Amino acid sequence: MSELIDHTLRGSWTPSGAAAAPLSAHALRWLRERIGLVEESTPAVPASLLDVPESALGEAVRAELADVVGDQHVLTEVAPRLGRAGGMSYTDLMRRRTGSELAVPDGVVLPADPEQVQRVLDVCVRHDVAVVPFGGGTSVVGGVSALCGGKAAVIALDVTRLDQLVSIDPVSRIAVFQAGVRAPEAEAVLASHGFTLGHFPQSYERATLGGFAATRSAGQASAGYGRFESMVEGVRLATPAGDWRLGAAPASAAGPDLRQLAVGSEGALGVITEVALRVRPAATEHQYEAWVLDGWQAGADAVRALAQAHALADVTRLSDVDETEVQLELAGGIKARALHTMLRGRGVVEPCMLVLGWEAASRAELKQRRAATLQVLRGLRSVRLGRKAGEAWRANRFAGPRQRDALLDLGVCVETLETATRWSAVSDLRSAVRSAVVRAIGVDRKAPIVMCHISHAYETGASLYFTVLAARDSDDPIAQWQRAKAAAGEAIAERGTITHHHAVGADHLPWLSGEIGTIGVDVLAAAKRAIDPTGILNPGKLIPGREPA
Numbered sequence: 001m002s003e004l005i006d007h008t009l010r011g012s013w014t015p016s017g018a019a020a021a022p023l024s025a026h027a028l029r030w031l032r033e034r035i036g037l038v039e040e041s042t043p044a045v046p047a048s049l050l051d052v053p054e055s056a057l058g059e060a061v062r063a064e065l066a067d068v069v070g071d072q073h074v075l076t077e078v079a080p081r082l083g084r085a086g087g088m089s090y091t092d093l094m095r096r097r098t099g100s101e102l103a104v105p106d107g108v109v110l111p112a113d114p115e116q117v118q119r120v121l122d123v124c125v126r127h128d129v130a131v132v133p134f135g136g137g138t139s140v141v142g143g144v145s146a147l148c149g150g151k152a153a154v155i156a157l158d159v160t161r162l163d164q165l166v167s168i169d170p171v172s173r174i175a176v177f178q179a180g181v182r183a184p185e186a187e188a189v190l191a192s193h194g195f196t197l198g199h200f201p202q203s204y205e206r207a208t209l210g211g212f213a214a215t216r217s218a219g220q221a222s223a224g225y226g227r228f229e230s231m232v233e234g235v236r237l238a239t240p241a242g243d244w245r246l247g248a249a250p251a252s253a254a255g256p257d258l259r260q261l262a263v264g265s266e267g268a269l270g271v272i273t274e275v276a277l278r279v280r281p282a283a284t285e286h287q288y289e290a291w292v293l294d295g296w297q298a299g300a301d302a303v304r305a306l307a308q309a310h311a312l313a314d315v316t317r318l319s320d321v322d323e324t325e326v327q328l329e330l331a332g333g334i335k336a337r338a339l340h341t342m343l344r345g346r347g348v349v350e351p352c353m354l355v356l357g358w359e360a361a362s363r364a365e366l367k368q369r370r371a372a373t374l375q376v377l378r379g380l381r382s383v384r385l386g387r388k389a390g391e392a393w394r395a396n397r398f399a400g401p402r403q404r405d406a407l408l409d410l411g412v413c414v415e416t417l418e419t420a421t422r423w424s425a426v427s428d429l430r431s432a433v434r435s436a437v438v439r440a441i442g443v444d445r446k447a448p449i450v451m452c453h454i455s456h457a458y459e460t461g462a463s464l465y466f467t468v469l470a471a472r473d474s475d476d477p478i479a480q481w482q483r484a485k486a487a488a489g490e491a492i493a494e495r496g497t498i499t500h501h502h503a504v505g506a507d508h509l510p511w512l513s514g515e516i517g518t519i520g521v522d523v524l525a526a527a528k529r530a531i532d533p534t535g536i537l538n539p540g541k542l543i544p545g546r547e548p549a
């Protein structure tokens, strides 16, 4: 179905040949004043200068793997291995850019179908080789780091040749896809049948359906279409214990829902080879608009009111004052000044932008749903900015990662982190995380910008998504972010979840037992022992310190 994902240029998001998102002169000046920039270009170290260890994949294993997938689909050269050395977090990108602490797989294996995936696992069990399932490689939590876990070698099991629509049942509105299908390709195929998934995370352009399922992903339109796990009707996994299929009916009382052991399993409990997904009629109408509320608390109260009245737009995204300011300044400061003047005239001193987007299969449906949202909003001292600002957000909804590349080149430490909590704790948690990150990252420097938005709201609470912009500590950029992340983790512990949609990976492991308890960790470890007794699957991820020897 698809071209293989471009894994060659992994020091950045922007694929080779595609347009980057350079910053305007105004944006540069503004950033220099606000956070102070390292006044030099800091491009990635060329791959040829990186120190890559020789592949530890023995000749016998390589030959057996080649027997299963074909010789050309077992790659042990440096370039494809480097291409799967980690995901897309700031620390992953900085490791590749500086060549330090890179965990490079010993080989890349590309099976073509579920049967081949199963046979690859069988070979790896026999030879005690660790397996890192690899989809789009967009993990930001160390989920695809090539950790060996004490095994003889480690391979990246790249699923992107599993790229087929298996079946579609328009009556039941279920489509079955192989796990390596990328989101844009899934949408294109579904559109030709009049359907959509409605799953649009910011990583949409690169990530795969299997990756979404394995990490409990949440898209920008989650208020309307739901989180990815709510779309999963069924799942097929290749495991060291054999092929496992789950999900036979729309609902079941046959004990706990074991599909949830696959959804969120992060490659540690099996390789997802197929997912059966609930699909919806494709939207033919859409309307995006922006509103402004005065101050964070007023904004959060508005989103809560919408959620509790079941009147959320499909996209409901509230930016705090800092994020609103950054968005306007990076887009060109004149707009920001004009807007501030207009808003002050309307009594708004701390503008927080609220983007609302409705998607519908008919104009009548869209009008009805928009009316329900606006009825709640109009009672809340909100100012309507109009469609232009909303549509501008929509047009740029996937541009953030490319802008991050430009910031990385300029010596900015730019990274995100996320959590979720109950409405009663949302504002306190936001303040606690902001203070912790500012303290940890901003030594002897201009204060960093720590901005925040709510983009996933529920009746009982909401996610908080932070973006940090700081002058990079060029002596040790990785330690600088790790300090900030650890401080945020401590601030979040016991007040919110350690992750709302990025998953646990390796990076959130220290806080997992705090959230699910030691019994929870033991349950996960027991499941792993049943499914993966020798512990070849994604060592060092999801399950803290419980890898079987």
Ligand SMILES: Cc1cc2nc3c(=O)[nH]c(=O)nc-3n(C[C@H](O)[C@H](O)[C@H](O)COP(=O)(O)OP(=O)(O)OC[C@H]3O[C@@H](n4cnc5c(N)ncnc54)[C@H](O)[C@@H]3O)c2cc1C
Pocket (backbone or CB within 6 Å): 087, 088, 089, 132, 133, 134, 135, 136, 137, 138, 139, 140, 143, 144, 159, 179, 180, 200, 201, 202, 203, 206, 207, 208, 209, 210, 211, 212, 213, 214, 215, 216, 217, 218, 219, 220, 265, 266, 267, 268, 270, 271, 272, 273, 401, 501, 502, 503, 505, 538, 541
């Ligand atoms: C710029 C950027 C923006 C992002 N925005 C969002 C967002 O809006 N919402 C969101 O939810 N996430 C977001 N993410 C995080 C990331 O995109 C998601 O976690 C996504 O679900 C990962 O999909 P992937 O195919 O890239 O998986 P990978 O990164 O390849 O893998 C992620 C994890 O899943 C496992 N895995 C992958 N495929 C399989 C499989 N077939 N079977 C078993 N395990 C598998 C891997 O081993 C790893 O542990 C963003 C990331 C970036 C870099």
